[in-house]
Amino acid sequence: MRPALPPSAGPPSDAHRAIEAVWRIESSRIIAVLTRMLRDVGVAEELAQDALVAALERWPADGLPENPAAWLMTVAKNRALDRLRQSRLHGEKKAELTLEVESQLQDAMPPQPDAGLDDDIGDDMLRLVFIACHPVLPTEARVALTLRLLGGLTTDEIARAFLAPETTIAQRIVRAKRTLSEARAPFEVPPADQLAARLASVLQVIYLIFNEGYAASAGDDWLRPALCEEALRLGRVLAELMPAASEVHGLVALMEIQSSRARARVDANGVPVLLLEQDRSRWDRLLIGRGLAALERAAQLGGAYGPYALQAAIAACHARALTPEETDWTRIAALYDALAQLMPSPVVELNRAVAFSMAFGPAAGLELADRLVALPALKNYHLLPSVRGDFLAKLGRLDEARIEFERAAALTRNNRERTLLLARARDCEQR
16 A cells, blocks of 8 residues: 555645545546445446545545545445445346445445555455557557556546547557457456467557557657557556566566666757767666566566566666677577567568577678568658668668668658758768
8 A cells, every 4th residue: 555645734826636546546546446345447437536526525624634545535435335325226137236336335345544455455456457558459449449548648638648639549549448248258367278368468559568668659749758658557567467477577667777877868958869978877776677677577487588578688788788889689689589489570571681680790680671562561661761771871871771761761650760861861971
């Protein structure tokens, strides 16, 4: 349990800020508990919001309670119990509902100072993770619902993070909750025979959130740190809930190590700085240490590395090198070979080409990249001409390189990246 916030005697704005902070931390726990009680994630979120409204009405006048989290949880559970009673009275449930209500009443009455903090909140949180990332939902809906339910982000915050209209995000969330209700998706950790596939969906959603923050796909900013931080927080929570899952630790390791470079990835003007040109003294050694420790935990759990642990092992090669020249590119190339066999994809092959160019020369990298040019999946992928341009420039084929950089600039939707690519094209003209 997190430390209780002290009572506030300050102005309402101070109370509102405190409520926002508590809500961001505790909302997912509250929604998880209510979803277990009501078996409906949409209604659970609605009643959790009711508890938030109650706090906004009472705390500015009365001051913060001694235990704000327990106060919110107790109010929310009482709302849920009222809803269950109403369902019984209106005949919406059969006899088993009476037993469920009485069981819930037995658990919740009389209220104690910590009545809201159930012993099985960890189990409820894990169930909420799996229902928010349920495969019945489209990927973009899983992302939005995860940020809403588990991140405590508002619809407006999610929309701004992904540069999407707020109405679009709101519709995704509404449709996602309706789909889960209509599909009667069970609020449970998947059975053993389905766990691996469902966990893959959860990890995919968390990494999609992280990647959008790490290399924004559109807009004026190269980085969106808030999304990286949220994904990393979700990954750490999942690692606590599933300590024996190797790939969870692999994903956390990957995000920790990649996050360590954030301060060095842009200059003072916000211009992107490529990996080999970054000031490594600005890399966060604490995050690197955490990432290497998570990777070690993944290794200790036995078996071969999964795709996230393999990518974390690649990131670790960079993290351990104090200078670019010390990077073990041969090992990185071998790790990409393993990743390509485990998770074949055009993007992995493109990254493999980069590793081969560093280990065995730009001609070797260009040979691999040229094989990808005709693939429909990479037709509009700006990093393919960007990578080819880099190889061609290193080989002295500057006119061809300039054309590739200009093509990449035309394809990217990120303004910072476009500026960088056009600068590289101009460099080719001047050499």
